[in-house]
Amino acid sequence: MVYSAKESKTRDAEATQVSILDAAEEEFARHGLKAARTETIAARTGVTKAMIYYYFQSKEKLYQAVLDRAFSEYVHLPKQLDLDQLPSDEALEQVVRGLLASVSCNQNIPQIMFHEAIQNHGEYYKQAGFLTVLSTMSAILERGMSEGDFRPLDAPHTAVNILGTCVFYCLGYENLKHFWPDKQMHSQKMLEQHTQEAIALVMAGVQRHENGEMSK
Amino acid sequence: MVYSAKESKTRDAEATQVSILDAAEEEFARHGLKAARTETIAARTGVTKAMIYYYFQSKEKLYQAVLDRAFSEYVHLPKQLDLDQLPSDEALEQVVRGLLASVSCNQNIPQIMFHEAIQNHGEYYKQAGFLTVLSTMSAILERGMSEGDFRPLDAPHTAVNILGTCVFYCLGYENLKHFWPDKQMHSQKMLEQHTQEAIALVMAGVQRHENGEMSK
DNA sequence: GTCTATACTGGGATAGAC
DNA sequence: GTCTATCCCAGTATAGAC
Incomplete structure (x- = not known):
């Protein structure tokens, strides 16, 4: 789970998504769905906010994705x-x-x-x-x-x-x-x-x- | 603690404050400091948002007041x-x-x-x-x-x-x-x-x- | 795929009438 | 002491360049 993919500076969709999920899990754990800030997630991930919406259409969808991954692991x-x-x-x-x-x-x-x-x-x-x-x-x-x-x-x-x-x-x-x-x-x-x-x-x-x- | 003072329609500073504290305790318990909405607290209390700021200067101060009361009780x-x-x-x-x-x-x-x-x-x-x-x-x-x-x-x-x-x-x-x-x-x-x-x-x-x- | 810039909205806080 | 109306920032979400 907690493996960060920041080191690759080349474009890597897979790695970016994992990276976002990791940061999101952290942020949602700390603040819950409502109080979580996409900006914080983006900052921690190293990519911009726009990327979050590119891969996961909304904060809710991202939340669901975090939960799905967590449950399976x-x-x-x-x-x-x-x-x-x-x-x-x-x-x-x-x-x-x-x-x-x-x-x-x-x-x-x-x-x-x-x-x-x-x-x-x-x-x-x-x-x-x-x-x-x-x-x-x-x-x-x-x-x-x-x-x-x-x-x-x-x-x-x-x-x-x-x-x-x-x-x-x-x-x-x-x-x-x-x-x-x-x-x-x-x-x-x-x-x-x-x-x-x-x-x-x-x-x-x-x-x-x-x-x-x-x-x- | 949980005694509501809504029934008095006359102005009653004391009762209003208690009423706000009760609603706030509920809202903060549900959502935590950041995600709590003053609007919700006001709605549940029956008074307007402005009253909250009249008695407690900010959301943070209100939060502190809720904690203080809770600890003593x-x-x-x-x-x-x-x-x-x-x-x-x-x-x-x-x-x-x-x-x-x-x-x-x-x-x-x-x-x-x-x-x-x-x-x-x-x-x-x-x-x-x-x-x-x-x-x-x-x-x-x-x-x-x-x-x-x-x-x-x-x-x-x-x-x-x-x-x-x-x-x-x-x-x-x-x-x-x-x-x-x-x-x-x-x-x-x-x-x-x-x-x-x-x-x-x-x-x-x-x-x-x-x-x-x-x-x- | 990733960025910058910006439109839009929810909600904290305040001014001022009553 | 209580209300209505409003300001304004933080934060979600998107458009469009690269």
Whole structure:
């Protein structure tokens, strides 16, 4: 995804389009559809505004193109079949780990999704990979309960709550950095720690424990 | 907060200002500072755009006023002293429960905070109540570990992860509704279920269990 | 395919009547 | 204190040269 094509000074339609899409993804993530400025996108891309309208007829069309590309590239989960082979707790850990990795490496998509949610009534979300993730997690949780690995819980609600834990750290970065004034939240070390703590919390949160009190 | 003063047709400066603030909070929550339209705020309020500039000199000043009011009203946590009296697990449950209640009853504030994070680099977040919530939770987690109630964990990271679980359901509502096509996510019943499931996940996630494997 | 220059519009802000 | 009318800039979109 994030490969810039600025170096070629010769005319290259393909490269220009990719370059515009990259800059647009960034801008839309930051500001949402309405507040995004085509001028900023053009400036970051290195081409002029006119080019944006040449390739993508309007800001809306460009937005749609960004979403389309993002959905096709985001969240490469382990295949359903592979997950079914694993014990439920290992399957869940795999999914959560994949999710955390995706979110850490490209925060633009979750940010765009959020803007979608509160501005555009989640119109595009149906197409997105996140619903798949939720369904997958929910199914694993159901299986884990029936196999006795997990405590009694409501699978869809718990899947949503897990997803919340996974995305919040990166989504709220600019706010949360005040909570860690002396650390770099995006450093390799911190991201790894976040991954580890999130997984620990989630796994402990769903697993059945011999003498633990059941929640119902 | 959400009390409208439209019914008085006589001139009432106080009521007009409150009315503007209410509408503005809504609009800023939906669109963020930049994309928010003063025209929309005025329309929703029932007064004209000019009034907004009469009372608040600019859109920015209005935004600041909305934030100031929100911070002073949001998240009424139990007093520090009361929490210290309780066993750590009960204290944590109290805080999480309070947080879930605040978020469910007014989603505007978390939404504004989110926009702050990704648009304005979290400038205002330092003032907000959320950092207090995080510190409070973190302290409780530390105490719980030292008293042997909680498993070994990183307190700040875990506090952030818990907060994520608490806010995500309401923040992502418009997206997540596609995941529950047959339910009303804002119904009393669903909100209660979310509260219950979130608390169950969090408490199970942090508590020490006799035979559970420690995460470190 | 890429640029410069410009037409057009939405919306922030203000002047002035009532 | 509240309204109407208007100014004017920022920003979308396009025409036309190269």
